[in-house]
Amino acid sequence: MDHKRQIKQFVLKxxxxxxxxxxLADGDSLIRSGTIDSTxxxxxxxxxxxxxxxxxxxEEMVPANFETIDAIAAFVDRKRAA
Numbered sequence: 023m024d025h026k027r028q029i030k031q032f033v034l035k036x037x038x039x040x041x042x043x044x045x046l047a048d049g050d051s052l053i054r055s056g057t058i059d060s061t062x063x064x065x066x067x068x069x070x071x072x073x074x075x076x077x078x079x080x081e082e083m084v085p086a087n088f089e090t091i092d093a094i095a096a097f098v099d100r101k102r103a104a
Contacts, residue, residue, distance in 0.1 A: 025073075025074065025095060025098050025099075026048070026091060026092075026095035028073065029070075029091055029094050029095055029098070030043065030046065030048065030091045032066070032069055033046065033052065033057065033058070033066070033091065034046060036062075036065070037052075037057050037058055037062055038057065046091070047091075048090065048091040048092045048095075049090050049091075049092055050090060050091075051089055051090060052088065052089060052090060052091075053085055053088070053089055054089075058088075063083070063088055066088065066094075067083060067088070070094070070098060074098060074101070074102060076098070076101045076102070078101075082097070
């Protein structure tokens with residue numbers, strides 16, 4: 023499973039309590055929709071750090087990096103390439 027799908031499955035399971043991938047489009051805002059709050063964002067960041075052995079710096083914890091599944095996957099791509 024690619025990392026984008028893994029991220030989406032984590033969000034679906036932990037915040038929407040479903041495994042129905044049609045419940046969330048990759049470009050849907052997780053923040054504006056209320057899917058993820060500040061505590062949920064920290065849980066998501068912890069999951070990313072643990073799963074891909076990455077360190078998310080404080081200055082990287084901005085909505086632009088975690089607004090959508092697409093944005094999160096792009097962020098993980100950048101971190102893994104560094």
